[in-house]
Amino acid sequence: MTSQLSMWRRLVGDKDVASCREATRLLQSVLDGQTDEQTHTRVLRHLEACKRCGLEAETYRAIKESLATQFSEPADSQAVADLVDFGRNLTQEME
Numbered sequence: 001m002t003s004q005l006s007m008w009r010r011l012v013g014d015k016d017v018a019s020c021r022e023a024t025r026l027l028q029s030v031l032d033g034q035t036d037e038q039t040h041t042r043v044l045r046h047l048e049a050c051k052r053c054g055l056e057a058e059t060y061r062a063i064k065e066s067l068a069t070q071f072s073e074p075a076d077s078q079a080v081a082d083l084v085d086f087g088r089n090l091t092q093e094m095e
């Protein structure tokens with residue numbers, strides 16, 4: 001655990017790694033491939049180092065996958081609405 005923490009401290013001081021705030025703000029754009037390469041790399045480095053944001057990224061990916069599945073099959077609009085609400089709650093908690 002100690003080595004992970006010291007690695008994280010090094011990364012926090014590195015301007016080539018996004019901060020939690022930046023990673024959260026850019027998460028959706030990065031995972032959707034809508035950012036430039038430099039931003040993409042900075043945020044991905046952060047997600048690798050930061051457990052909380054990494055988990056957030058995993059959740060977003062899972063929601064996206066579920067939505068894609070839902071939309072390619074007969075629509076279950078309640079399930080989609082639940083997922084969207086879930087995603088919104090996550091985003092709001094990060095503010």
Ligand SMILES: [Zn+2]
Pocket residue numbers: 019020021023046050051052053054
């Ligand atoms: Zn973070």
